[in-house]
Amino acid sequence: MNLTFTDEQQAAQETARELAEKKLMPLAAKLDATEDFPEAAVAELAELGLLGMMTPEKYGGAALDAVGYALSLIEIARADASVAVTLSVNNLVAGSIGEWGSEAQKERYLPKLNTPAGLGAFALTEPHAGSDAKAIRTRAERKGDHYVLDGEKTWITNATHAGTFIVMAVTDPAARARSISAFVVEGKTKGMTIGKAEPKMGQRASHSCPVFFSGCKVPAENMLGPEGAGLKVALSALDSGRIGIASLSVGIIQACLDEMVSYAKERQAFGKPIGDLQAIQWMIADTAVDLEAAKALTLMTACKKAAGEAVSELAATAKLFASEAANRAAYRAVQVFGGYGYSREYRVERLYRDARVLTLYEGTSEIQRLVIARSRLK
Ligand SMILES: Cc1cc2nc3c(=O)[nH]c(=O)nc-3n(C[C@H](O)[C@H](O)[C@H](O)COP(=O)(O)OP(=O)(O)OC[C@H]3O[C@@H](n4cnc5c(N)ncnc54)[C@H](O)[C@@H]3O)c2cc1C
Structure with a gap:
């Protein structure tokens, strides 16, 4: 293992540090007090290519490796943890689509995840199922060329501003360990509503919300990975x-x-x-x-x-x-x-x-x- 950093990793760290010190630190206390989402910071991150930090260049990302990502995130968190968690959830979503997505899904969603409008959210937790993720109940029922989602998620970070959700739902209740599948659901899809952000103790400029699905139609081709591979x-x-x-x-x-x-x-x-x-x-x-x-x-x-x-x-x-x-x-x-x-x-x-x-x-x-x-x- 080599812990000397490449020029690329150091450049990313320096870019993040400059943004953090000049733009994020001065605003962090105010955003914490008002609980306003850090829209300007997310726009700046997108401008600097830091939103899709680890996304391959082919999809418009900065193609940083995990070390460059960690170094950059450390700098951003030093200034404002709310901005850092917003960014880290976005990268988690982009990383999952990069790992599990079909070529068509990658072409459609990875470039969007480099932009504020396509920001990522990851919807696993439900009111009765956090650590026990296998116990989720949100249902995705196949109807022709669509799945219809019904259920409720909670604590979904970025939900108020997200354009790209990964949602875990039960496709086959009888299949036990393989009952859950993952879906990419676009923001503002009919049948999906975002509840009020939780009033939080900390990281208050990051919004974590309930998300409700009621007869929410998602194209079958939006399943991420094979059926039953959601967990x-x-x-x-x-x-x-x-x-x-x-x-x-x-x-x-x-x-x-x-x-x-x-x-x-x-x-x-x-x-x-x-x-x-x-x-x-x-x-x-x-x-x-x-x-x-x-x-x-x-x-x-x-x-x-x-x-x-x-x-x-x-x-x-x-x-x-x-x-x-x-x-x-x-x-x-x-x-x-x-x-x-x-x-x-x-x-x-x-x-x-x-x-x-x-x-x-x-x-x-x-x-x-x-x-x-x-x-x-x-
Ligand atoms: C600010 C915030 C943002 C979040 N963002 C997201 C998000 O974007 N997407 C998302 O899907 N979720 C999100 N979550 C949910 C988060 O992942 C869950 O809160 C977490 O996994 C714990 O689940 P729980 O709250 O239901 O607690 P529970 O699972 O009910 O746990 C309660 C207690 O029991 C303990 N416990 C449970 N099971 C075991 C076990 N087997 N062994 C030992 N101890 C155990 C826990 O450690 C804990 O101390 C967020 C939560 C917060 C607070």
């Missing part, structure tokens, strides 16, 4: 998605460390900067260790993915470690800021809220442990 499509999407969430976590840890270091140099207590106190130094050191370990695991996973290796266990490991580490980092950052850390006037308060969901979505920490243990016990 496989979902699990392979989540393997890549977890590299995204691990990268997002690394970005948040970096932001926490940046804040801790600069505040520790500035804030005085007992006649000296709090950075001179060993208690504060230890929190900074522990966060630096978490940062380097999370970054190394995430980039190692991305490296193996880029080399075409299977990364299910490693992606779960990176996601588990980095997301838990981000929560530790955010806790320490608030602690270093003392009472000010609890004020909405300070960035660490937002980082604390933004970090919390990292151990929940795209598989909770418990589910990551399950994936890792099953792989080791095999």
Whole structure:
């Protein structure tokens, strides 16, 4: 494994860093307060070729590998986790269509996913079925040359602005493990309605909504992958998605460390900067260790993915470690800021809220442990 970066990977990282520092950071607190979707940021990302970051050039993408993607996402998450998760879901959808789609599906949807209008959303979770994805009930019934979708999804990120949904639905209830199939459903398809975005603790500029299907007709050719392969499509999407969430976590840890270091140099207590106190130094050191370990695991996973290796266990490991580490980092950052850390006037308060969901979505920490243990016990 080679962890020196290519010119291309570094260029992508620098482009993302410049956008993050100049455009995203100044707006992040305002978007968090208003819960407005980051439309301008998504337009900028599209302009810079970062929306379809990993999509092959043939379909108008930037053709970055998983390492370039992780490096860019870390920079964006350091500035605004809401923008980063919007981008990571889009890439998860594009990646799934790239992996499982027919040539016609790739030609139709991958170029759209490079644009704000075609933004991706991934609809697996239902009100009664999150970790237990096999228990979904949304039905897709074949009627002639269409499938008709009925059911309800929940927590669907990007749903308010998405043009390209991947939806998991039951095609054959009797087929048990192979009962679920994946479909590409275009935004604004008749019979699909988007509910009100959940009022969230953090990552508030990213919208996660219920999505309702009622007699929603989807052309049969929009099935993604073979009939009954829906769970496989979902699990392979989540393997890549977890590299995204691990990268997002690394970005948040970096932001926490940046804040801790600069505040520790500035804030005085007992006649000296709090950075001179060993208690504060230890929190900074522990966060630096978490940062380097999370970054190394995430980039190692991305490296193996880029080399075409299977990364299910490693992606779960990176996601588990980095997301838990981000929560530790955010806790320490608030602690270093003392009472000010609890004020909405300070960035660490937002980082604390933004970090919390990292151990929940795209598989909770418990589910990551399950994936890792099953792989080791095999
Ligand atoms: C902000 C946000 C955005 C999201 N975006 C999307 C999206 O875009 N698309 C999408 O499809 N979903 C999305 N989700 C849903 C997310 O993936 C689920 O919330 C997550 O998978 C957990 O499912 P659940 O909430 O139903 O919890 P449950 O599955 O009900 O879990 C409850 C608790 O039980 C534990 N648990 C469950 N099963 C086991 C087990 N076998 N072993 C040990 N512990 C277990 C869990 O770890 C958790 O602690 C999003 C969620 C959030 C909060």
